[in-house]
Amino acid sequence: MKDYGLVSIIMPSYNCEHYIAESIKSVLAQTYQNWELLITDDCSTDRTIEIVKEYVAKDERIKLILLEKNGGAGVARNKSIEKAVGRFIAFLDSDDLWYPNKLERQLKFMDEKECAISHTSYMTCDEDGYVTGIIVCRRRESLASMSRDDKMGFLTVIYDVSQLGKIYLPKLRKRQDWALKLKLLQICKYAYGMKEPLAYYRKRDGSISNNKRSLVKYNIAVYQNVLGWTTLRANIFFYFVFMPTYIIKRIFLRYLNK
Numbered sequence: 001m002k003d004y005g006l007v008s009i010i011m012p013s014y015n016c017e018h019y020i021a022e023s024i025k026s027v028l029a030q031t032y033q034n035w036e037l038l039i040t041d042d043c044s045t046d047r048t049i050e051i052v053k054e055y056v057a058k059d060e061r062i063k064l065i066l067l068e069k070n071g072g073a074g075v076a077r078n079k080s081i082e083k084a085v086g087r088f089i090a091f092l093d094s095d096d097l098w099y100p101n102k103l104e105r106q107l108k109f110m111d112e113k114e115c116a117i118s119h120t121s122y123m124t125c126d127e128d129g130y131v132t133g134i135i136v137c138r139r140r141e142s143l144a145s146m147s148r149d150d151k152m153g154f155l156t157v158i159y160d161v162s163q164l165g166k167i168y169l170p171k172l173r174k175r176q177d178w179a180l181k182l183k184l185l186q187i188c189k190y191a192y193g194m195k196e197p198l199a200y201y202r203k204r205d206g207s208i209s210n211n212k213r214s215l216v217k218y219n220i221a222v223y224q225n226v227l228g229w230t231t232l233r234a235n236i237f238f239y240f241v242f243m244p245t246y247i248i249k250r251i252f253l254r255y256l257n258k
Contacts, residue, residue: 004107007035007158008086011094012076014042017051019095019202022129024055024062027092032103038080039094040065042072048094074169074176081169087162091177096155097200106158109194116163117184117191120156122199132203133253137193143185147227147237149245150178152191155199159184170225175218179226186226 009027013020020039027037039052041064049066056062065079073093081089088107092098099105102120110118119141124133138151146152154177159167164187169176185191219242223234 001032001104002108002111003034004032004111005034005087005162006085007032007088007090007103007107008080008084009035009037009090009092010077010080010084011037011039011092012042012073012080013039013044013048013052013094014070014073014076015044015046015048016094017044017047020048021051021055023092023094023097024052026097026100028055028059029100030098030103031101032107035061035090035103036084036086037062038065038083039063040067040076040079042067042076043070072173072176074172077176078168081166084161084166088158088160089166090158091154092199093155095202095204097202098155099198099200102156102198105196105198106156106194109192110158110160113192115190115192116160116188118158118194119152119191120194120199121197122153122156122201123197125200125202127202127204129200129202131200134197135201135253136195136197139193139195141181141185141191141193142189143182146178146182146185146191147223148241149249150181152181152193153199153201154178154181155201157181157191159188164188170222172218172221172225174215175222178219179222182222182226 041049052064056064121136123131125131167183169180220234220238223229
């Protein structure tokens with residue numbers, strides 16, 4: 001197998017004792033083994049840290065970083081990016097999963113495409129791990145297309161530090177993952193997508209990403225803080241471009257995943 005370089009996997013954790021072991025195991029099972037897993041814990045109060053320490057003791061590629069105060073997923077991810085030494089940055093949350101050949105297939109794809117940013121299709125599952133559907137990515141994303149609709153699953157994104165440098169998430173409490181993708185596409189013209197699903201996204205009741213209504217003001221804040229738009233332009237674009245696109249997408253996915 002070709003060695004494409006070290007992959008730094010960014011994983012934030014917070015009170016995820018029921019899922020994080022499975023997420024770590026999906027990294028350990030990768031057919032591509034040149035990786036480091038940087039888990040930054042955001043002041044968990046359950047057994048999350050204890051569980052992670054068990055894996056740290058068994059594999060030196062797994063590193064645990066502890067935040068002194070709760071700052072949110074964006075702060076935790078940025079701390080892991082800061083400590084990362086890999087050529088590639090990849091993202092996996094502490095309740096999601098990767099296919100065993102995820103890194104191998106995606107790095108080969110990036111090498112063949114000679115691209116700096118890639119993502120893939122992915123499956124969705126419920127809290128118990130039962131598959132509920134599929135999200136099929138587009139073959140190419142640009143800043144314009146991502147402004148209209150976030151179609152890049154964050155758990156599938158990989159970017160090449162050797163080409164783009166380290167890119168950090170903006171200081172927003174929510175929607176920083178989408179904001180980071182927009183920042184990447186401000187630097188690199190396109191992100192390329194693999195139609196093959198290579199990950200499982202776990203939908204959990206009450207999770208931040210599952211509560212779409214609460215994210216409206218953060219979506220608008222991304223337009224203002226990342227793209228530099230005025231409040232008026234951000235609101236008009238969100239309600240008259242983003243939301244219609246989102247509604248059409250939801251209808252399509254409901255039909256696709258019946």
